[in-house]
Amino acid sequence: MTDQRRLSARISAIAESATLKVDAKAKALQAEGRPVISYAAGEPDFPTPAHIVDAALEAVRDPRNHRYTPAAGLPDLREAIAAKTRRDSGLDAAANQVVVTNGGKQAVYQAFQVLLDEGDEVLVPTPYWTTYPEAIKLAGGTQVDVFAGSEQGYLVTVEQLEAARTERTRALLFVSPSNPTGAVYPPEQVKAIGEWALEHGIWVISDEIYQNLTYAEDPESAPARALSIVEAVPALADQAILVNGVAKTYAMTGWRLGWMVGPADVMKGAANLQSHLTSNVSNISQRAALAALTGPQEPVEEMRRAFDRRRRTIVAELSKIDGMSVPVPEGAFYVYPDVSGLLGREWGGATPTTSLELADLMLEQAEVAAVPGEAFGPSGFLRFSYALGDDPLLEGVQRLQRLFA
Incomplete structure (x- = not known):
């Protein structure tokens, strides 16, 4: 050798x-x-809230959950995710536009895999979550950092994105609320960035894992809303993938249940990849996630x-x-x-x-x-x-x- x-x-x-x-x-x-x-x-x-744990315990005892199920996810969970996406992201998604993944990380990985070819560039607002660079590299892509410091609230501008755009720009990674900064883009800035991406035919991968964890200046007031980029610019829906999951909102990090939502043909490609990569997510976690999305929200x-x-x-x-x-x-x-x-x-x-x-x-x-x-x-x-x-x-x-x- x-x-x-x-x-x-x-x-x-x-x-x-x-x-x-x-x-x-x-x-x-x-x-x-x-x-x-x-x-x-x-x-x-x-x-994890008790009603979610109870749903998982019940699912363990049901022999239906002891077998393979569709790689893209249980039909009733995909329906519930589509409903959540309509409610919280303003996207009129159908169940066939949803792929259930093993946590949000797999959704991020698969989003880049289905969109990128060797040398395609991804604009990444910086500071960024540590997994994004590795997922981009594994898909053959090139990360292009667009830095926004504390003096601008860690929020990139259209002008910065335009300065970084080249003929190889394939996608923009958009994250609001942000990990690691906690920054939330105001509605007018979300709209401006979405319109810019639409104009130039740039895909948007929007990580919305923290969308339900926002705050108001007054703790007794309703929390500020993290506006989804596809709600701000509905025409962008055909060139956007939304990434989300139950980990952060429902204290379910260990359950490994995430999802991706996007155009049906792109999600079909993601489901094909997942069928060879992991097959279906644990049915127990899927039943727990269904209880999380459809049960009490208190x-x-x-x-x-x-x-x-x-x-x-x-x-x-x-x-x-x-x-x-x-x-x-x-x-x-x-x-x-x-x-x-x-x-x-x-x-x-x-x-x-x-x-x-x-x-x-x-x-x-x-x-x-x-x-x-x-x-x-x-x-x-x-x-x-x-x-x-x-x-x-x-x-x-x-x-x-x-x-x-």
């Missing part, structure tokens, strides 16, 4: 998920007995209000640290401060010059874990998830206040 390769070049080029890596390191230190407070994980700390509102309370706490407390600039997130459960004001200064005998070094310093000296900006694009930022309990959330920020005093 003359070829000594252990892995293909394609797989060797994949970077480990930075958010999962930081979370794993924090959990390892906790297992050693260190009182680490981690803001790394992007998942709710609540249990638990969702309770969790959203808790996130809103924590959002206000973490923004107020981080803002007390001289050197942190903290835009107020309007959605998801992340805050993404600009920490460039803390770099190049001595803290506890060390002088970090990057947000990666700053994150390491925080973990070692304050036992606080956050994800550095390098995981999402440029250095100089930190992502804090506020999907953890009120008490540890406050204690962790107070540790940082003491470290950076």
